[in-house]
Amino acid sequence: MQPEVTTMPALEVTVLVSVGRHPLTGRTRRADQDARGVELARSLADAQVRLLHAGMRDESSEAALRGYLGMGFTQLSLLEQPEGADVLPALAEALDATSPHLVIAGERAERGEGSGLLPYLLAERLGWPLVSGLAAVESVEDGVATLLQALPRGQRRRLKVRLPAIVTVDNAAPAPRQSAYGPARRGAFETTAGPVSDDEEWAAWQVQPARQRPKRLKIVKAASARDRFKAAAAKAEGGGGQVLTDVSPEQGAEAILMLLREEDVLR
Amino acid sequence: MLDILLPTLIFAALVLAALGAWRRVRLWRRGRASKVAFLRGLAAMPRRYLVDLHHVVARDKVMANTHVATAGGFVAALGLAVIVHGLGLAEGMLGWLLLAASATMFAGSLFVVRRRRNPPARLSKGPWMRLPKSLMAFSLGIFVVTLPAVGVLPSGFSQGVGGWLVALLLAGVVAWGLAELVVGMTWGGPMKHAFAGALHLAFHRRPERFADTQHGGYPSTGLKALDLDDAEAPLGVGQPADFTWNQLLGFDACVQCGRCEAVCPAFAAGQPLNPKKLIQDMVVGMAGGSDAGYTGSPYPQTPIGEHQGSPHGPIVAPASTKDGKALVDAETLWSCTTCRACVEECPMMIEHVDAIVDMRRHLTLEEGATPGKGAEVIDNLIATDNPGGFDPGGRLNWAADLELPLMADVERAEVLLWLGDGVFDMRNQRTLRALVKVLRAAGVDFAVLGNEERDSGDVARRLGDEATFQSLARRNIATLSQYHFDCVVTCDPHSFHVLKNEYGAFYPPGQESSYPVWHHSTFINQLIESGRLRLAPGQASRVTYHDPCYLGRYNGEYEAPRAVLKALGVELVEMQRSGYRSRCCGGGGGAPITDVPGKQRIPDMRMGDVRETQAEQVVVGCPQCTAMFEGVVPPTGDEEVAVKDIAEMVAVALDTTPEATLAPRDASTPQATEEVMS
Ligand code: SF4
Numbered sequence A: 001m002q003p004e005v006t007t008m009p010a011l012e013v014t015v016l017v018s019v020g021r022h023p024l025t026g027r028t029r030r031a032d033q034d035a036r037g038v039e040l041a042r043s044l045a046d047a048q049v050r051l052l053h054a055g056m057r058d059e060s061s062e063a064a065l066r067g068y069l070g071m072g073f074t075q076l077s078l079l080e081q082p083e084g085a086d087v088l089p090a091l092a093e094a095l096d097a098t099s100p101h102l103v104i105a106g107e108r109a110e111r112g113e114g115s116g117l118l119p120y121l122l123a124e125r126l127g128w129p130l131v132s133g134l135a136a137v138e139s140v141e142d143g144v145a146t147l148l149q150a151l152p153r154g155q156r157r158r159l160k161v162r163l164p165a166i167v168t169v170d171n172a173a174p175a176p177r178q179s180a181y182g183p184a185r186r187g188a189f190e191t192t193a194g195p196v197s198d199d200e201e202w203a204a205w206q207v208q209p210a211r212q213r214p215k216r217l218k219i220v221k222a223a224s225a226r227d228r229f230k231a232a233a234a235k236a237e238g239g240g241g242q243v244l245t246d247v248s249p250e251q252g253a254e255a256i257l258m259l260l261r262e263e264d265v266l267r
Numbered sequence B: 001m002l003d004i005l006l007p008t009l010i011f012a013a014l015v016l017a018a019l020g021a022w023r024r025v026r027l028w029r030r031g032r033a034s035k036v037a038f039l040r041g042l043a044a045m046p047r048r049y050l051v052d053l054h055h056v057v058a059r060d061k062v063m064a065n066t067h068v069a070t071a072g073g074f075v076a077a078l079g080l081a082v083i084v085h086g087l088g089l090a091e092g093m094l095g096w097l098l099l100a101a102s103a104t105m106f107a108g109s110l111f112v113v114r115r116r117r118n119p120p121a122r123l124s125k126g127p128w129m130r131l132p133k134s135l136m137a138f139s140l141g142i143f144v145v146t147l148p149a150v151g152v153l154p155s156g157f158s159q160g161v162g163g164w165l166v167a168l169l170l171a172g173v174v175a176w177g178l179a180e181l182v183v184g185m186t187w188g189g190p191m192k193h194a195f196a197g198a199l200h201l202a203f204h205r206r207p208e209r210f211a212d213t214q215h216g217g218y219p220s221t222g223l224k225a226l227d228l229d230d231a232e233a234p235l236g237v238g239q240p241a242d243f244t245w246n247q248l249l250g251f252d253a254c255v256q257c258g259r260c261e262a263v264c265p266a267f268a269a270g271q272p273l274n275p276k277k278l279i280q281d282m283v284v285g286m287a288g289g290s291d292a293g294y295t296g297s298p299y300p301q302t303p304i305g306e307h308q309g310s311p312h313g314p315i316v317a318p319a320s321t322k323d324g325k326a327l328v329d330a331e332t333l334w335s336c337t338t339c340r341a342c343v344e345e346c347p348m349m350i351e352h353v354d355a356i357v358d359m360r361r362h363l364t365l366e367e368g369a370t371p372g373k374g375a376e377v378i379d380n381l382i383a384t385d386n387p388g389g390f391d392p393g394g395r396l397n398w399a400a401d402l403e404l405p406l407m408a409d410v411e412r413a414e415v416l417l418w419l420g421d422g423v424f425d426m427r428n429q430r431t432l433r434a435l436v437k438v439l440r441a442a443g444v445d446f447a448v449l450g451n452e453e454r455d456s457g458d459v460a461r462r463l464g465d466e467a468t469f470q471s472l473a474r475r476n477i478a479t480l481s482q483y484h485f486d487c488v489v490t491c492d493p494h495s496f497h498v499l500k501n502e503y504g505a506f507y508p509p510g511q512e513s514s515y516p517v518w519h520h521s522t523f524i525n526q527l528i529e530s531g532r533l534r535l536a537p538g539q540a541s542r543v544t545y546h547d548p549c550y551l552g553r554y555n556g557e558y559e560a561p562r563a564v565l566k567a568l569g570v571e572l573v574e575m576q577r578s579g580y581r582s583r584c585c586g587g588g589g590g591a592p593i594t595d596v597p598g599k600q601r602i603p604d605m606r607m608g609d610v611r612e613t614q615a616e617q618v619v620v621g622c623p624q625c626t627a628m629f630e631g632v633v634p635p636t637g638d639e640e641v642a643v644k645d646i647a648e649m650v651a652v653a654l655d656t657t658p659e660a661t662l663a664p665r666d667a668s669t670p671q672a673t674e675e676v677m678s
């Protein structure tokens, strides 16, 4: 008997890209984390990578988006949205329609709300699992991806997740390749008008530049360089807290809810 | 017998040569179009050959005379041989002239033989080793066969069996000479340089470099702009056919003399670059094939015979083909410091730096493959207008106490002081403070752009990022156009070169740059000569002066810094390689950014040159050179040689006796002049 030859369908990956903002000059640019997401997608074998952006198209945002095209793409899908629109429904609909296997996004945007909530809200709407803080995608087999999640101080956690899934990358992911002018200039925008939903709350908000939050000083009393190093490399020790193992989902949820009430997150 | 053989041989050689020429021209025409003044170029060719080319060749006196005798003798002998032997017109003087010409050529060829006996490493071997013999064959052969024509030998000397043999032998010798010197000229032999070289001189891509430098001409060193508005035009050179046809022609003109190799700092440092091999590789790419036939020094660390190319194949293997090899490796192109030492030395007027930057443009703009910190530097330039990624709002932080007048406030000043990106560098800030002190002491009315200034674009351009360069250039030009000033002065030769020679192409239509740009050494010298700046001489130190590439070779300024040093009264000892032969500090062309490893570092070698002079200080006029030299660790036991910018030298020698101090014309900040170093 001949073994059955199955041609693996290409892994369809959509990277959500946004218009970034340089921290010093405020000029638009490709957002750093999103670019890392694109780099991650490019490193996947047999992946068909699609770039997706929902937002306004004007001169400065176009220049920034071309930064992603310059990483070696011929086109970028653009869901045109007016300024201040809530892009969530449009993105959810577009992803639902194209049903990619993997959606990659940056942890948070460099402009606008920048709350970092979008991937979670998307995952909730689509009913897909979400993995945050990805360092690498190790392999994809039979619809299951093996992921490497970045934890503080260089630790990594290996996870398996069933596709389709949404993953987010932060600065632990490999640095993005250079964006080249030629492909950036030639790349095309494939524009579609998605559903527009006005973000009424956003319209009522007042936006002002963020002030740097004061950081609590960590005072290290160390006599030797070795002690200082140990102090710097030590895990942050949370005061209190508890580790729950072998509990039922209800018990776990109960514990989380209690904590949120204690911390005044939920009232 | 010879009466039949000789004309046949001569005309056969000419026909074959014409055929070869046609083929060669077709090779060049694979390149892109380039506008040249065709007839004017041809008409100017003899002068370019006799004056400009020989100006370079004559730096080696023996070789120059050898070349005059051999080449002059050959051209005359060939022309006369066609008349005398080809057409059989030996009347009167012609035969005698032919004898004289071939004798001269023979004399010249003896020197060629001598040079080839122990050829220096920079010369190619292979077919080049047989060239002296071919030269002798041609000149001797023609000489002997001409003897009967003038009646020295009886014309019947080639009768009888013995005569037949002699005739055949002579014809063979002449045929050998003709094959090498006439046929080989267009079929890729060593003599190709004569054919391609003559046309290269006529159709040179920079005809302005032949302008008579004594009569207001200038070294043509600014890079050519890439047309970014034309979406069809290739962004740089990715394959040999992307060069313009006259660039390809230029590569073909190389005589493999290796003068460029001998002066290349990257080659000497053991980085994988040899300008001569690079030009030969371009010839290989243009014709298609492998570099196995190359007989000169290889790129350091790179064996010969592993690379090949074709006119429409890639020059650098794309990154996706791992370990792939094409015509040259990317490291070769990124090793160059754009110091122009090779161009300065090349007797064939080949433009290596143009070619290297053209190929870098492709790597950066199309492949996104700027190595080392290149990509980061370019991103910084795009986002913050300076290569270090510093806050562009902090350009004047170093001068908070100097109260420099801002152009935005005064709008008009005698001098616009271009500070450069050295404002972010603590070492260069010392130079800038010294320069401000000098200008104030001379009562110069100057102003700075402050935060309105951007990087000049020099580094972006040498890294191949023409798009970022043009964007910076256009915005800087727009800023400059708002203000009125008599001249621009800067202490950075790179900004100086770019502002002076490269911004001209980017002025909006109908406008042009209307101001001279001076390097601070030139300007200080003017101040001294016009008596505006008084110095208290008497610094009794022994110094040497390093010519920055972008001031010297790029802009021909060798005199002013030396004149200033003379006015300071210091003892100046020249390094062996100074002036137009100055050796690069290793800081140009983005080389410290791309950082291609070699056997040693270029600045270490240059500091070795400095130490040889036993000078206590090395005087420089470039922030880049200062940084490179100060990064050199002296060999154990040796004393540190101080690195001083020329402005710092002047600032400590200012004559501050009351009668010498002029009231500053711009009286805004008298208090700040005091505390600048001592
Ligand atoms: S490029 Fe010029 S200097 Fe270099 S080997 Fe050829 S002819 Fe000589």
Ligand code: SF4
Pocket: B260, B263, B264, B265, B266, B267, B273, B274, B275, B335, B336, B337, B338, B339, B340, B341, B342, B343, B352, B353, B584
């Ligand atoms: S410009 Fe300087 S570093 Fe570049 S090839 Fe020529 S001599 Fe070598």
